Amino acid sequence: xxxxxxxxxxxxxxxxxxxxxxxxxxxxxxxxxxxxxxxxxxxxxxxxxxxxxxxxxxxxxxxxxxxxxxxxxxxxxxxxxxxxxxxxxxxxxxxxxxxxxxxxxxxxxxxxxxxxxxxxxxxxxxxxxxxxxxxxxxxxxxxxxxxxxxxxxxxxxxxxxxxxxxxxxxxxxxxxxxxxxxxxxxxxxxxxxxxxxxxxxxxxxxxxxxxxxxxxxxxxxxxxxxxxxxxxxxxxxxxxxxxxxxxxxxxxxxxxxxxxxxxxxxxxxxxxxxxxxxxxxxxxxxxxxxxxxxxxxxxxxxxxxxxxxxxxx
Amino acid sequence: xxxxxxxxxxxxxxxxxxxxxxxxxxxxxxxxxxxxxxxxxxxxxxxxxxxxxxxxxxxxxxxxxxxxxxxxxxxxxxxxxxxxxxxxxxxxxxxxxxxxxxxxxxxxxxxxxxxxxxxxxxxxxxxxxxxxxxxxxxxxxxxxxxxxxxxxxxxxxxxxxxxxxxxxxxxxxxxxxxxxxxxxxxxxxxxxxxxxxxxxxxxxxxxxxxxxxxxxxxxxxxxxxxxxxxxxxxxxxxxxxxxxxxxxxxxxxxxxxxxxxxxxxxxxxxxxxxxxxxxxxxxxxxxxxxxxxxxxxxxxxxxxxxxxxxxxx
Numbered sequence: 001x002x003x004x005x006x007x008x009x010x011x012x013x014x015x016x017x018x019x020x021x022x023x024x025x026x027x028x029x030x031x032x033x034x035x036x037x038x039x040x041x042x043x044x045x046x047x048x049x050x051x052x053x054x055x056x057x058x059x060x061x062x063x064x065x066x067x068x069x070x071x072x073x074x075x076x077x078x079x080x081x082x083x084x085x086x087x088x089x090x091x092x093x094x095x096x097x098x099x100x101x102x103x104x105x106x107x108x109x110x111x112x113x114x115x116x117x118x119x120x121x122x123x124x125x126x127x128x129x130x131x132x133x134x135x136x137x138x139x140x141x142x143x144x145x146x147x148x149x150x151x152x153x154x155x156x157x158x159x160x161x162x163x164x165x166x167x168x169x170x171x172x173x174x175x176x177x178x179x180x181x182x183x184x185x186x187x188x189x190x191x192x193x194x195x196x197x198x199x200x201x202x203x204x205x206x207x208x209x210x211x212x213x214x215x216x217x218x219x220x221x222x223x224x225x226x227x228x229x230x231x232x233x234x235x236x237x238x239x240x241x242x243x244x245x246x247x248x249x250x251x252x253x254x255x256x257x258x259x260x261x262x263x264x265x266x267x268x269x270x271x272x273x274x275x276x277x278x279x280x281x282x283x284x285x286x287x288x289x290x291x292x293x294x295x296x297x298x299x300x301x302x303x304x305x306x307x308x309x310x311x312x313x
Numbered sequence: 314x315x316x317x318x319x320x321x322x323x324x325x326x327x328x329x330x331x332x333x334x335x336x337x338x339x340x341x342x343x344x345x346x347x348x349x350x351x352x353x354x355x356x357x358x359x360x361x362x363x364x365x366x367x368x369x370x371x372x373x374x375x376x377x378x379x380x381x382x383x384x385x386x387x388x389x390x391x392x393x394x395x396x397x398x399x400x401x402x403x404x405x406x407x408x409x410x411x412x413x414x415x416x417x418x419x420x421x422x423x424x425x426x427x428x429x430x431x432x433x434x435x436x437x438x439x440x441x442x443x444x445x446x447x448x449x450x451x452x453x454x455x456x457x458x459x460x461x462x463x464x465x466x467x468x469x470x471x472x473x474x475x476x477x478x479x480x481x482x483x484x485x486x487x488x489x490x491x492x493x494x495x496x497x498x499x500x501x502x503x504x505x506x507x508x509x510x511x512x513x514x515x516x517x518x519x520x521x522x523x524x525x526x527x528x529x530x531x532x533x534x535x536x537x538x539x540x541x542x543x544x545x546x547x548x549x550x551x552x553x554x555x556x557x558x559x560x561x562x563x564x565x566x567x568x569x570x571x572x573x574x575x576x577x578x579x580x581x582x583x584x585x586x587x588x589x590x591x592x593x594x595x596x597x598x599x600x601x602x603x604x605x606x607x608x609x610x611x612x613x614x615x616x617x618x619x620x621x622x623x624x625x626x
Contacts (some may be wrong), residue, residue: 128608131600156611161624176600178491178540179612186614188623207595212569216539219570223536226529227491256525257532282520284621287444287489291620295441298469299492301499303616307604308597310501311474 003164003277007191008035008043009233011250013267014241017052021077024050028094029084031270036088038272041117042163043085046237047095047110047127047172047195050078053237054097055145056244058136062108065149069099073113073121086119091163093193093233095171097150098126110150112169112195116162123160125169126153129177132203140203142244146173157183165190165277168230172196175234176220178227179302185228186290190255190277192224192232200245214249218259226257229283231275238266255280316477316590320504321348321356322546324563326580327554330365334390337363341407342397344583349401351585354430355476356398359550360408360423360440360485360508363391366550367410368458369557371449375421378462382412386426386434399432404476406506406546408484410463411439423463425482425508429475436473438482439466442490445516453516455557459486470496478503478590481543485509488547489533491540492615498541499603503568503590505537505545513558527562531572539570542596544588551579568593 010031015024028045035043048054054068073096074082085092091114098111110127130152132144157180159168168189174180175194184192198217202208217234225232231254238248250263252273261271287293301309323344328337341358348356361367364381372378386409387395398405404427411424423440443465445457470493472481481502487493488507497505511530515521530547538545544567551561563576565586574584600606614622 128611129606131606152608153611159624161626166623173600173606176540177607178495178536179607179615182491182615183612186618186621188621202599204595204599208569212571216570219532219536219539223491223532223540226532227489227536256521257529258525282517286515286517287486293442293444293486294490294492294619295465296616296619298441298466299496299616302492302495303609303612305499306607306609308499308501310479311472313474 005041005163005165005275005277006039007233007252007273007275008038008040009235009250009252009261009271010035010043010045011235011248011263011269012046012049012237014239014246015052015237017242021050025078025081027268028081031268032081032085032088032090032092034270036090038270040090040272042091044093044193044233044235045095045195046235047197048097049095049195049237051097052241053197053246055132055149056143058143058145062149066099069097069108071099071101082115082119085115089117091115091117093169093195095195108150109153110146110171112171114160114162114167114169122162123158123167123169124155125171126155127171127174128153129173129180131173141201141205142199142203144203159184159187159189168192170194172198175224178224181224181228185230189228189230190280191275192230194234196234197237198247200247214247217247217249218251221251221253222257222259225253225255227288229255229280229288231255231277231280255283318354318476318478318588318590319352320546320565320586320588321351321353322548322563322565322574322584323348323356323358324548324561324576324582324584325359325362325550327552327559328365328550330555334363338391338394340581341394344581345394345398345401345403345405347583349403351583353403353585355404357406357506357546357548358408358508359548360510361410362408362508362550364410365554366510366559368445368462369456371456371458375462379412382410382421384412384414395428395432398428402430404428404430406482406508408508421463422466423459423484425484427473427475427480427482435475436471436480436482437468438484439468440484440487441466442486442493444486454514454518455512455516457516472497472500472502481505483507485511488537491537494537494541498543502541502543503593504588505543507545507547509547510550511560513560527560530560530562531564534564534566535570535572538566538568540601542568542593542601544568544593568596
């Protein structure tokens with residue numbers, strides 16, 4: 001039985017602050033329908049795909065930002081996307097800001113869900129690697145307050161058997177961390193879905209020009225895919241959003257680490273690839289046969305501590 | 314005080330089986346002298362830089378291969394390299410097969426040493442990630458018997474303060490494993506030296522064409538350097554050795570992951586770059602500030618086991 005699934009990466013152009021959820025969901029459905037016409041059975045949408053990237057703004061009281069969060073998924077506004085996906089038999093990955101009310105205690109996460117072809121949520125992931133900072137920092141050219149508005153994800157890096165494969169998720173900055181990919185790889189992942197919102201400019205200034213930032217985006221995804229012999233589908237929210245420029249570069253990467261589909265705009269755009277999940281077998285059984293080659297007795301420092309221990313002066 | 318060191322990558326063309334250690338050491342000294350003339354204070358030689366890549370041959374009795382191993386470093390044959398390096402004030406990394414006699418029990422490792430500008434060995438590394446297999450395998454287009462002739466390294470991934478920086482080493486296949494780079498990164502590494510002998514063709518046949526193998530070589534090094542904000546100097550033994558083709562592609566990679574020097578031949582060739590170790594500070598203090606961003610509580614599977622645990626069917 002071949003395990004070939006046709007996957008769409010549904011890049012979004014910017015979502016301006018004034019745009020309603022209803023309008024955004026209409027854009028998502030347009031992309032979903034286009035993907036269906038092109039034969040896709042799975043569509044990946046970006047991180048925070050329902051709103052503007054609000055962590056670029058500072059609010060003294062974080063509850064002011066709750067308007068950008070979802071209290072339930074699906075909600076009245078997002079239900080039409082779930083309904084249309086079920087009608088078409090297309091699964092999807094959707095990133096959004098999650099407000100989780102635990103008996104009156106509110107928790108906020110940067111979240112993605114995996115919805116299967118019957119419209120059921122089969123998996124949830126909460127972003128582990130939150131970039132940026134917690135307090136307003138006037139040394140920066142722009143704020144990036146994810147550490148203010150979100151708690152780090154508390155669900156680890158699970159995988160799910162769905163759509164004939166082993167599916168994993170991560171979000172944006174997670175892709176730069178090889179621990180993300182390896183944690184999924186250790187669970188046999190065959191397709192990693194990830195959305196991102198990444199500014200074209202580095203907030204610390206000129207050390208890192210925009211072309212280098214796009215290179216880092218692809219480098220991290222391609223290395224993660226190759227070194228874990230998995231497909232990867234990485235999808236941007238792109239373009240100038242409320243005056244701030246986000247990179248595009250959405251891509252689908254093969255288990256050999258090559259980009260096999262690449263977005264060419266910074267607008268709503270669909271990229272498509274036929275992903276044969278059995279192509280993962282070659283890497284997983286040879287050079288990245290983990291059981292044969294890994295030596296965890298020498299890796300202990302990776303999990304024993306978060307920070308660096310440099311050698312004595 | 315700027316910490317800029319000029320580093321040479323001394324790629325070697327093939328070393329044929331019949332070539333003597335004395336002849337090889339003369340080639341190493343030629344490259345060392347050339348590097349000195351170009352202002353280098355550190356030179357990186359390849360893996361197994363004194364002999365042909367003997368693990369491509371099968372021997373029933375592994376002791377038959379001991380002729381390719383060094384019982385001491387330096388030896389009578391390698392002493393001239395150490396002497397010339399000390400005279401010129403140039404440090405170096407040298408890969409070789411090490412025969413370690415522990416009270417009559419022989420241990421064999423794929424080893425590299427770091428020699429400082431006074432000619433003293435300041436660090437030793439033994440290859441952890443041995444590729445290939447232990448027994449003759451007639452399903453393969455070529456044998457790769459590193460697991461037969463070497464034990465996995467027992468020294469972990471140490472770093473050393475030397476030449477004004479934090480120096481780390483690895484060897485060949487180690488570069489494909491993000492655990493190698495992260496273990497060094499967790500110790501504050503600023504320059505990773507590595508030698509390699511990598512066949513242009515995959516021993517498992519046509520799934521992986523030569524251009525993809527060169528891409529994987531650079532992808533792994535560039536990702537490792539970027540994600541740990543370190544310089545990397547990666548040096549091949551290249552060309553057709555005893556009828557088997559090895560890739561070139563020796564390169565020097567900046568802490569931003571970009572190739573800043575690249576070999577253009579598969580022969581003895583020197584590449585040079587001025588490596589400002591302070592360029593590591595940007596990545597290490599911002600996006601890869603490990604203490605601020607890593608979440609080891611979610612990485613446990615990386616060190617708890619070697620192999621994969623897939624989800625239940």
